[in-house]
Structures are given as C-alpha cells and as structure tokens.
Amino acid sequence: MPSDSVAALLQRHRANEDLNAAVISAAARNALDLAADAVVGPLDERIIEATGAALDAGHTHYEPVPGIDELRAALAQHLSEATGAGWDAANLLVTAGMQESRFLTLQLIDAGDGATALPQVLHPGVRKALGTRPRETVSLAVDAERRLPRLQAIRAALEGGSRLLYMESPSRLTGATLDADEMAAIATLLADHDASAIIDRGLAPWVAGAVAAPTERVALIGEAFPGAGIASWLAGYIAVPEDWLPPIQSQKQIMAICTATPAQFGALEAGNLYTEEQPPRLEHMQALRSSLQDRARAAGLDALAGGAASVLALRLSASQKAQGLTRLAEASYQVADGSDFGAPDLLRLTVCDAAQAALDLLADA
Amino acid sequence: MPERKKSGTNLLYSMMAEAASYDDAVIMGRGDPDFDTPEHIIAAAKEAMVQNHSDSSPPEGLPELREAIAARVERVNGVAYDPASEIVVTNGGQEALFLMVLTLIGPGDEMIVPEPNYNTYLDSTRFAGGRQIEVDTFPQQNFRADPADVRRNVNERTKALLLVSPNNPAASVISPQDMRDLVQIACDHDLFIISDEIYDLFVYDDVVHTSAAAMPGARERTLTLNALSKAYSMTGWRVGWVTGPAPLMERLRELKAAITGATSIISQYAGIAALTGPQEPVQMMADTYVRRRRAVLQALDEMGIEYGVPEGGQFIFADIGFTGMDSMQFAQRVLTEQHVLVYPGSAFSEARKQYIRMTFLQPEDKLREGLERMKIAMEGIRAELGNGSAS
Numbered sequence: 001m002p003s004d005s006v007a008a009l010l011q012r013h014r015a016n017e018d019l020n021a022a023v024i025s026a027a028a029r030n031a032l033d034l035a036a037d038a039v040v041g042p043l044d045e046r047i048i049e050a051t052g053a054a055l056d057a058g059h060t061h062y063e064p065v066p067g068i069d070e071l072r073a074a075l076a077q078h079l080s081e082a083t084g085a086g087w088d089a090a091n092l093l094v095t096a097g098m099q100e101s102r103f104l105t106l107q108l109i110d111a112g113d114g115a116t117a118l119p120q121v122l123h124p125g126v127r128k129a130l131g132t133r134p135r136e137t138v139s140l141a142v143d144a145e146r147r148l149p150r151l152q153a154i155r156a157a158l159e160g161g162s163r164l165l166y167m168e169s170p171s172r173l174t175g176a177t178l179d180a181d182e183m184a185a186i187a188t189l190l191a192d193h194d195a196s197a198i199i200d201r202g203l204a205p206w207v208a209g210a211v212a213a214p215t216e217r218v219a220l221i222g223e224a225f226p227g228a229g230i231a232s233w234l235a236g237y238i239a240v241p242e243d244w245l246p247p248i249q250s251q252k253q254i255m256a257i258c259t260a261t262p263a264q265f266g267a268l269e270a271g272n273l274y275t276e277e278q279p280p281r282l283e284h285m286q287a288l289r290s291s292l293q294d295r296a297r298a299a300g301l302d303a304l305a306g307g308a309a310s311v312l313a314l315r316l317s318a319s320q321k322a323q324g325l326t327r328l329a330e331a332s333y334q335v336a337d338g339s340d341f342g343a344p345d346l347l348r349l350t351v352c353d354a355a356q357a358a359l360d361l362l363a364d365a
Numbered sequence: 366m367p368e369r370k371k372s373g374t375n376l377l378y379s380m381m382a383e384a385a386s387y388d389d390a391v392i393m394g395r396g397d398p399d400f401d402t403p404e405h406i407i408a409a410a411k412e413a414m415v416q417n418h419s420d421s422s423p424p425e426g427l428p429e430l431r432e433a434i435a436a437r438v439e440r441v442n443g444v445a446y447d448p449a450s451e452i453v454v455t456n457g458g459q460e461a462l463f464l465m466v467l468t469l470i471g472p473g474d475e476m477i478v479p480e481p482n483y484n485t486y487l488d489s490t491r492f493a494g495g496r497q498i499e500v501d502t503f504p505q506q507n508f509r510a511d512p513a514d515v516r517r518n519v520n521e522r523t524k525a526l527l528l529v530s531p532n533n534p535a536a537s538v539i540s541p542q543d544m545r546d547l548v549q550i551a552c553d554h555d556l557f558i559i560s561d562e563i564y565d566l567f568v569y570d571d572v573v574h575t576s577a578a579a580m581p582g583a584r585e586r587t588l589t590l591n592a593l594s595k596a597y598s599m600t601g602w603r604v605g606w607v608t609g610p611a612p613l614m615e616r617l618r619e620l621k622a623a624i625t626g627a628t629s630i631i632s633q634y635a636g637i638a639a640l641t642g643p644q645e646p647v648q649m650m651a652d653t654y655v656r657r658r659r660a661v662l663q664a665l666d667e668m669g670i671e672y673g674v675p676e677g678g679q680f681i682f683a684d685i686g687f688t689g690m691d692s693m694q695f696a697q698r699v700l701t702e703q704h705v706l707v708y709p710g711s712a713f714s715e716a717r718k719q720y721i722r723m724t725f726l727q728p729e730d731k732l733r734e735g736l737e738r739m740k741i742a743m744e745g746i747r748a749e750l751g752n753g754s755a756s
Contacts, residue, residue: 036421042417043414043417047414048411048414048415051414051631052407052410052411052414055402055407055410055411056407058401059601060401060402060407060598060599060600060601060602061397061598061600061601062395062397062600062601063601065378096456096603096625096628096629097625097626097627097629098626099622099623099624099625099626100624100625100626103623103624103625125623125626128619128622128623129623129624131623132467132620132623132624133492133493133494229417231421232421232422232627232629232630233629233630233631234626234627234628234629234630235629251492253378253485254459254463254485254488254489254492255456255459255460255463255489255624255625256456256457256459256460256463256603256625257457257459257600257603258601258603259603260456260601260602260603260628260629260631260632261601261602262410262414262602262629262631262632262635263629263631263632266414266631
C-alpha cells in the first residue's frame with residue numbers, strides 16, 4: 001500500500017486559500033528575506049505528483065553516484081540548448097546543490113602546478129570550498145560596473161602559470177554576464193595556455209537570451225532548473241568533459257554516495273516543465289526588476305545594470321551603506337552584503353515585490 | 366600493515382554495475398536494506414512538499430530535526446547533546462564520516478583504525494592528508510580490536526582513534542569493557558575518538574551496544590555519526606548526523622557549509638517523521654534481520670565456510686581462503702557464474718584477500734535463492750580443488 005496519496009494531500013492543500021495562490025513568492029513566504037540570489041518560486045503541483053510517485057514506486061534507495069540517468073540527460077539537453085555546445089548525459093554529475101558543485105570542481109579539477117585564478121568579486125562559497133584543502137590562488141581584477149574579471153587580468157594569470165580559472169557568468173552579485181566575444185577570447189586563452197575553467201552559470205536561466213560559455217576545457221556548474229520552487233531541495237549539476245568526470249565522481253562517492261532521491265526526481269520533473277514554465281517566469285521577473293531599477297534610480301540610488309533578472313545590486317557610499325544596513329536591520333530585512341563577495345561598496349537585493357519597501361528604506365538612509 | 370594502494374570504493378562500484386546488468390542478480394554485497402521506506406515517512410515528505418516548505422535550512426539542519434536527533438541519541442545512546450550547538454545534520458552517514466575526518470585529521474596526522482574497516486575511511490583520511498594506522502583483528506575474537514594492540518600503536522603523530530561498532534565489514538561489536546579501555550587510551554594520550562554507530566540498533570545474541578561518548582571522559586573528545594539509512598531503510602534520502610562537543614561541532618559545521626551547505630529540505634522533513642513517528646517498522650526490520658542472519662550462517666556452515674560470528678550490523682565476513690582463490694577472483698566468479706554479488710574482502714583491506722563480505726538485505730526467498738546458487742558455485746570450486754584446477 002502506498003502512503004497517503006499525493007492527490008489526497010493536494011486536495012487538502014487546495015482548501016487552503018493562502019497556499020493556493022497562483023504565485024507563492026518569497027515575499028509571501030518570508031517577506032523580509034532579500035538575501036538570496038533568486039526568488040523562491042511557486043512549486044508546481046506536477047513536481048509534487050512526480051516526486052511522490054517516485055517515492056511510492058520505491059525510489060527510496062541509493063541511486064547511481066552521478067545521478068539518475070534521466071536527470072543527467074535532461075540537464076545535458078538543457079545545457080546544450082542554452083550554450084550551443086554538445087553536452088551529453090555522460091558529461092553530467094548531479095550534486096546536492098550549488099555548494100557541492102563548487103567544492104567538487106575546485107578540489108578535483110586539475111590545477112597543475114599553478115595557482116587557481118579567482119575574480120576579486122565572487123560568491124563567498126567559492127573561497128569556503130577552497131579553504132577546506134587550500135590551494136594557491138591568484139586574484140583577478142574586475143571591472144567597476146559588472147564586477148567581472150578583466151581579460152587582461154585573466155591573460156596575466158595564465159601567463160603567470162595559472163592553469164585553472166574560476167568565473168561566474170552571470171555574476172552572483174551583480175547578475176552581469178560576459179558577452180560572446182569575451183567568452184571567445186577566454187576560450188582562446190585557455191587553449192593557448194593549456195588551461196581549464198570552472199564557470200558558475202547558475203543565474204543564466206534568469207537572463208534573456210543566451211549566456212555564452214566556452215565549449216571546451218570548461219566545467220559548467222549551477223543549480224538544477226532554478227525558479228521551479230525546489231531550491232531548498234538542493235539539486236545541482238557539474239558538466240565536464242567525460243575524461244574529467246572519474247575523479248569528481250569518485251569524490252562524490254566518498255563524501256555522499258548519491259544525491260537525495262526526492263531532490264533528483266523533483267528536479268527531473270522541473271526539467272520536464274522548464275521549457276514551458278521558465279519563459280513566463282523570466283518575463284515576470286524582468287518586468288519586476290526593471291520597475292525596481294527605475295524606482296531605485298528615481299530615489300537617487302545607483303542601481304547597477306546587471307543582467308540576471310533575479311538580483312538587483314546597488315552601489316552605495318560607505319556611509320550610505322552603513323546607514324542603509326542599519327535601517328534594513330531595524331526593519332528585519334536581510335540583504336546580501338557585497339563585502340562578503342569582495343565588493344564592499346555593493347548591496348544585493350532579491351528581485352521580488354518586497355524589495356520595493358527595502359529600496360525605500362535605503363533611499364531614506 | 367600496509368595501506369591499500371587502490372580505492373576499494375571504485376572496485377565495489379564496478380562490481381555493482383556488473384550485477385545491475387543481470388536481470389536475476391541476487392545482491393548480497395551492498396549495505397542497502399531491501400525494505401521500502403516506511404509509509405508514514407514518505408507521507409511526511411509529501412506533506413512537506415504540499416505545504417511548500419521551500420524555506421531554506423541552515424547548514425547544520427532544521428532545528429526540529431536536530432531536536433529529534435537529540436532525543437533519539439539520549440534515549441538510545443545515553444548521551445545528551447544541545448541541538449543548537451552540538452548536532453549537525455548531514456547528507457547521510459557518508460558525509461558525516463567525511464566531515465568528522467576532515468574536522469579532526471590534518472596533513473601528517475595519524476588515525477588508528479581497527480582492520481578491516483569501511484573503505485571510505487581511508488579515502489577520507491587521504492583527502493585530509495592524514496594516514497591510517499591499522500590494528501589487526503582476528504576471526505577467532507570475532508574481529509574485535511584488542512585495546513592492548515591499539516595502545517601499542519599510539520605515537521606522537523596519533524590524533525584520533527576510529528571506533529566502528531557494530532563494525533562494517535566484520536560485524537564485530539565492541540564490548541563495554543573494551544570500550545572503557547579504548548576510551549581510557551584516548552584520555553591517556555589526549556586523542557580524539559571518531560565513533561561510527563550507524564548500526565547501533567542491530568545487535569544479536571544478547572550482545573550489548575555501547576556508545577563511546579557515554580563512557581566517562583569520552584564526551585569532550587568524541588564525534589559520533591549515525592544516520593537514518595540503515596535503521597529506517599532510507600538510503601536514498603541522505604540524512605545522517607554528527608554529534609559532539611560544541612567546539613568541535615563549530616568546526617564541523619563550518620566544513621559542512623563549505624562542502625555542501627544545507628541538507629535537502631524534503632529529506633529533513635522525512636527525517637523528522639522517521640525519528641518522531643512510529644518505531645514499529647524499525648523493530649520489524651530488526652526482527653527480520655535476525656531470521657535472515659540465521660539462514661545465512663546455516664548456509665555457510667553447510668558450505669563449510671568459516672566466519673567470525675557477526676555480533677551486530679548487517680554483514681557477515683566469511684573466510685574463503687580454503688578455496689585457494691583470492692576474494693576478488695571468488696566474488697567475480699560467483700557474480701559471473703551465478704549472478705550473486707558478494708563483496709571481496711580485498712576492497713576493504715589488502716590483508717583480507719581471503720574474505721568476502723555478505724549482507725542479508727534481501728527478501729528471504731531471494732536470499733535463499735542466492736545462497737543455493739553460492740552452494741552450486743562452491744560445489745564447482747570444490748570439484749576443481751579435487752582435480753587440482755581451482756584458481
């Protein structure tokens with residue numbers, strides 16, 4: 001006998017008007033948390049149904065270390081469509097979220113004898129992951145507006161002996177992306193110096209149009225199908241050339257055996273729905289971000305242009321930022337402090353309805 | 366005793382892949398209970414999805430789950446921990462193990478480990494830059510480590526003792542007196558203790574499980590792991606935990622945040638249901654394992670295969686040395702000819718090439734089928750031995 005059916009649970013759920021809203025945004029669930037780099041979207045009933053069915057069918061045991069085949073294939077297809085490169089399921093490993101993707105790639109991809117090159121500005125989880133078993137690092141200067149690494153800094157690092165480069169495109173702090181020409185130049189530099197790159201493209205689904213990525217010598221990492229409401233279920237991916245996978249997979253075995261089955265089956269269904277569901281989500285978020293940016297600028301705040309629709313970064317003077325953080329804290333708002341990313345002059349807000357009130361507090365500060 | 370040169374973990378995964386290619390395979394190797402996760406736990410997971418528990422968890426886990434773990438540990442293991450500062454939820458026992466080793470072991474450090482042991486400890490210790498010092502155990506003592514042997518191996522580089530009770534793969538259980546003696550060694554030499562107690566609910570023949578941290582002087586120096594995987598048949602959910610004193614747990618929590626961040630929220634809600642809900646399914650599984658264990662031991666007796674009497678856990682470590690084959694050859698032959706997967710002892714230790722590890726985590730009819738096929742394989746091997754052609 002299966003346990004209480006999903007249908008029965010959903011029936012109860014539907015009776016709850018509060019939870020039956022068409023969109024359950026972060027604003028509705030936790031009005032004051034603006035620190036995440038993407039809003040927690042609504043959870044599609046089909047994802048609940050599919051995951052519940054998988055559990056009822058006995059998918060409660062160990063699954064293959066690199067992930068269930070269907071999810072690996074779905075992620076490969078998504079990445080192939082998004083980047084134009086030919087990713088295959090054999091290139092993919094499912095992780096227990098973005099931080100495990102960072103850890104496994106930073107610790108297991110061969111950096112040769114050189115330092116790992118890191119942009120000055122990047123998600124704090126990167127330095128944490130490296131710190132567990134420190135590797136030598138070299139810092140890459142970033143530009144003032146996007147906070148992305150400058151090409152000449154990358155060239156200098158590679159000429160200086162670095163063989164592994166870590167990048168975010170879009171930036172986890174500003175949402176800005178490297179364009180196709182820049183990525184092509186980076187790809188050439190990697191080839192010329194026999195080097196490799198890890199690129200976090202977790203925010204790419206929040207950018208309209210393609211986000212460029214090299215097709216060779218690169219590991220792509222990110223969350224599995226962000227925006228589908230399963231962020232806290234924690235499923236991520238690593239896409240690498242097939243011959244890079246064995247040491248990463250071996251380490252995944254050693255430290256986790258496999259990724260949790262509910263997270264994997266939830267992500268699989270999210271993938272099935274993504275082509276249909278993500279475009280309207282992105283359109284909604286773009287409009288919301290645009291209005292927030294206009295509101296910020298009208299209030300005299302310096303909102304960066306960014307790129308990803310899920311985040312809005314603001315550039316503030318030291319006194320503005322200090323006062324703003326105090327005001328936000330007094331009102332119980334949480335935001336991401338750029339200091340944690342290596343950009344002390346920035347604050348980042350999650351794009352959602354509640355960000356409007358936070359912007360007003362910052363404008364008053 | 367020399368360190369193993371090749372990762373046993375990879376060896377086992379390649380054998381599992383071969384077994385998966387046989388439709389009629391009987392899996393008596395992997396530690397994955399055949400029971401489905403109890404219904405009320407799956408129901409709780411569904412409820413969590415429906416309630417859209419999309420709130421993020423702190424790296425150390427949901428407070429409700431840590432409270433449930435604290436209650437369980439105090440009830441079963443007799444040790445009280447503060448849920449706020451002394452418990453971290455992990456992606457199963459495997460991550461717990463990795464985090465414990467990384468918390469305590471650094472480059473050049475040594476950890477004393479009873480041999481044989483679960484192969485991932487060596488992999489984790491190597492990752493940390495440390496070294497395992499193995500202490501031999503013997504089937505005549507049911508693979509129990511002798512505290513005197515442990516004491517003899519302590520030196521200035523020794524950082525920790527690894528205690529696995531019930532043991533994987535040898536199924537030994539550390540007696541209360543030996544546990545006191547081992548803890549005393551740790552106290553005398555100011556060593557940390559890593560205690561793996563994932564099979565603590567599964568002991569047999571009136572054997573008593575003793576938690577290391579419950580011994581006088583142990584709590585402040587002991588990290589203990591456990592998980593829901595084996596007791597609740599939840600291997601796929603990846604929920605485990607580490608308990609220990611706050612200063613060590615602060616470091617472990619930082620590592621957890623750096624390596625994987627939080628544990629999946631749906632699995633955590635399932636974990637709350639497992640620990641706070643009905644416990645009858647656990648008892649039912651334990652009772653079943655008692656019967657199955659008896660059936661396997663009887664079959665091994667009939668085959669003339671010797672073993673250390675398994676006092677706990679879900680394994681039997683059996684000696685196939687008389688066949689003249691090493692364990693890899695034996696396991697491969699049984700797998701290829703009879704489609705029965707047992708694990709070679711060489712995956713756990715170079716010194717255990719004459720052993721195989723068997724589980725009893727299959728339905729009884731399938732288990733008996735697997736044992737019958739093993740008997741056929743053994744008859745063939747014995748016939749070849751008579752001809753002088755076994756290899």
